[in-house]
Amino acid sequence: MVNDNDPSRTSHRSDPGWKHCHPMDESNLNSTICNYYGKVMKGGVTRAKEHFMAKKGNAAACTKTPKNVREELWKLYKEKADNSSVNPKYNASNANHESEDEVEISIASNDKGRNSGGRKGPMDMFCRNPTAAIEKRKKEKLRQANIKEACDKNLKVSVHQYIAPFWYQAGLSFNLVKLKSFQDMIDAIGAYGPNLLAPSYHEIRVPLINKEVEYTKKLLQDHKLQWSKHGCSIMSDAWTNRKQRCLIKFLVSSLAGTMFVKSIDGSNFVKTGEKLFEMLNPLWRRLGKKMLFKL
CATH class of the missing domain: 3.30.160 (Double Stranded RNA Binding Domain)
Structure with a gap:
């Protein structure tokens, strides 16, 4: 698991925007959750601050951000812009360094590589929430295809080749693939990660169906x-x-x-x-x- 007290990590959590949001997963600081609205965002703390400030452009405005928080973030933003225009060396010096969001992504990738190779601990219950993953899919806007998606294309086809035989052996209607509950299931499995055991014969026909009946009522x-x-x-x-x-x-x-x-x-x-x-x-x-x- 990721150590929150690691100095190399906390040094990249000093931005004032982190007071108003938190990472969806400590191993990926690029995905943040708004503390006021619960919105899941990509783009690190910079995109989150644009959300709080109601800054036009990349992020939807947060309607629940307190007025004093919005004013504080706008003040810091303008001070940074003024420093940049007054001191030309400011931009030149920053040009040789990674942006905060790039550093967050880099650290998240390195930490992920140091994790225990797919093994899960108690804290994974809080870091990977199937409900949050489903909500994330609902709220995310369509993004342009990037390099990572192109690399993942072959992997996606390989996974689909495991889904298709199940469909054919069970004799399921092809229309069922359009069901929202099917995509929700895919998101929940993806959020859990490796080593997920399928429900047993008893679980699927007794306790799980009883829970669905109660939910329907x-x-x-x-x-x-x-x-x-x-x-x-x-x-x-x-x-x-x-x-x-x-x-x-x-x-x-x-x-x-x-x-x-x-x-x-x-x-x-x-x-x-x-x-x-x-x-x-x-x-x-x-x-x-x-x-x-x-x-």
């Missing part, structure tokens, strides 16, 4: 509030699969959206209006009578 709370306040519509839809089984789905629609409630195998009876009412009536009574009723 929480999502439905807003729907149920809308039902009681503004009413809702009960809807049914029949569909025949390849085995000629008739499946009848029941859904509830409201201002919050449409929600699936349950399905019934209707292969063994005639679908008349009376029979549908017989199936819908218990659902209507359970949900409450303050709703619109629609077949």
Whole structure:
């Protein structure tokens, strides 16, 4: 793990901008997180300061930065610009040195090389957060292809060749690759790094699915509030699969959206209006009578 007390590292964390942001990973000072807004940024502390200052150009303005912080950073920025214009030697002397961001990237690369070769410790739980990785992907803007991406192209193709056989052996629909949850899974695995074990047969069919059920129930709370306040519509839809089984789905629609409630195998009876009412009536009574009723 990276030692925060290492003098060679702390010397590059002296910029006043670090008081208002922190690195996403101590081994990569080029990625920072805003302390006020939680925005993930590339470009080191310089890009973070532009974010706090609301400086037009490379970074979106932070709407939650305190006024005194913004004024302080603008003052330091103008003082640096004045020193540069008054003292021509200032630029000449700095031309022979790396910028702070370049030094951060260099140190991060060297530290990463000194790490324990893929082994993980307790602090990795805080340094590599799958949720943060997903949010990072959402908030990042499209970047132009650079040298690193060109070098990684062959590696990406190699990884995709492991994903494709799984897709074909499982007989999955090609449309599933467009699902947001699939990309979220890729991001979470990438954030974890090497040595991730796949979930066991028991985990995938019992505790993990139970957690998803609980998560789905929480999502439905807003729907149920809308039902009681503004009413809702009960809807049914029949569909025949390849085995000629008739499946009848029941859904509830409201201002919050449409929600699936349950399905019934209707292969063994005639679908008349009376029979549908017989199936819908218990659902209507359970949900409450303050709703619109629609077949």
